[in-house]
Amino acid sequence: MDVSRARRARSLRARALRTGVPFAAAVILGAALLSGCSGSSTPQEPAASGTASGTKDASGERQVAAPATAGDLQAEYQRVIRDVLPSVVQIQTGGELGSGVVYDDKGHIVTNAHVVGNTKRFRVTTAGGGQPFTATLVSSYPDQDLAVVKLDKVPPGLKAATFGDSEKVEVGQIVLAMGSPLGLASSVTQGIVSATGRTVSEGQGGGGTGATIANMVQTSAAINPGNSGGALVNLNGEVIGIPTLAAADPQLGGSAAPGIGFAIPASMVKTIAGQIVKYGKVVDSGRAALGITGRTVVDASYQPAGVAVVEVRAGGAADRAGIRPGDVITRVGDNDITTMTSLAETLASDKPGQKTKVTYARDGAEKTVEVTLGEQ
Structure with a gap:
């Protein structure tokens, strides 16, 4: 799903990272390249790698400690990998592979909705390797591209991951991406948090759900097909996000842009x-909605020019504000609306119950109304 040039500064076309490597091919690769990782360590506070710190002596003079060495940083990486990798699994869905994260000690595993697709039964392999375990879909929520599957039998020692606080994620933080890129189980790559608060729309082609997701974490860590989930x-040692999308630029033929990946923040996960896990489904999405079905319309120059309202949900936000089928929405709040994608991206940053102004065209006349947003 393309986005206009005017919006590329805040939103990129992206594609889902579900692997396209057939399972059989992954097994062949695995015979030569795959290795499992097991073990754990007691969590410790990480050293301030690459920075100087210090304390004051009896005279009040500040004593500056030496910067952390490369060996210190390497030790931190290895400690985190030993601690977290056992909580990252490989999920086989038919002939394809994806990744997942152990959510609790009851066998629940969180992954992407585009990883599970329409499949209900799965084979899950832990980081330690061995025979895969069977699992069943609990529920999938494509609008946020998240899903939960549950192991039919919980293996001894199954370790749940620790999820971090999204509010504490900062640009420049060192991060590790763990998963099964191209079917290579228990792979780890390294990078930084490149940006936070990104709103990104994934395409529906190539296995994506077409979801528009707000507040994503952008990272330079290499993430590839199979890292999804x-x-x-x-x-x-905290999971701060679920790798989901790779940026793709139509000017580059739709290929992935190296070093630009996106993860769903831990808070939303x-x-x-x-x-x-609690209800068997999502009962409170927290996603704002107008309550319409629409389609992108173009102007005389065949450029996207707004969203035509095809259907209005009775009792929904648009219906209560007097918006009718046939109206063409051109602005919501401070954002120009040219496509369905731009509308979805604007609503993704809003909340149910929030009031906003909606501008639309009807019979050649422009109207603006205040709308109290509903929930998707």
Whole structure:
């Protein structure tokens, strides 16, 4: 799903990271390249790698400690990998592979909705390798591209990951991406948090759900097909996001842009997965909605020019504000609306119950109304 040039500064076309490597091919690769990782360590506070710190002596003079060495940083990486990788699994869905993160000790595993697709039964392999376990879909929520599956039998020692606080994620933090890129189980890559608060729309082609997701974490850590549903981890050993999308630029032929990947923030993962575990489905999405079905319309120059309202849900936000089928929405709040994608991106940053102004065209006349947003 393309976005206009005017919106590229805040939104990129992206594609889902579900692997396209057939299972049989992954097994062949695995015979030569795959290795499992097991073990754990007691969590410790990480050293301030690459920075100087210090304390004051008796005279009040500040004593500056030496910067952490490369060996210190390497030790931190290895500690985090030993601690977290056992909580990252490989999920086989038919002939394809994806990743997942152990959510609790009852066998619930969180992953992407585009990883599970329409499949209900799965084979799950833990980081330690061995025979895969069977699992069943609990529920999938494509609008946020998240899903939860549950192991039919919980293996001894199954370790749940620790999910971090999304509010504490900062640009420049070192992160590790863990998953099964191209079917290579228990792979780890390294990078930084490149940006936070990104709103990104994934295409529906290539296995994506077409979801528009707000507040995503952008990272330079290499993430590739098969990393979907895995873990983006900080040096405290906390999962701060679920790698989901890779940026793709139509000017580059739709290929992935190296070093630009996106992860669903941990706060949203906990919200959605927590509801699925507790209720078997999502009961409170927290996503704003106008309550319409629409389509992108073009102007005389065949350029996207707004969203035509095809259907209005009775009792929904648009219906209460007097918006009718045939109206063409051109602005919501401070954002120009040219496509369905731009409308979805604007609503993704809003909340149910929030009031906003909607501008639309009807019979050649422009109207603006205040709308109290509903819930998707």
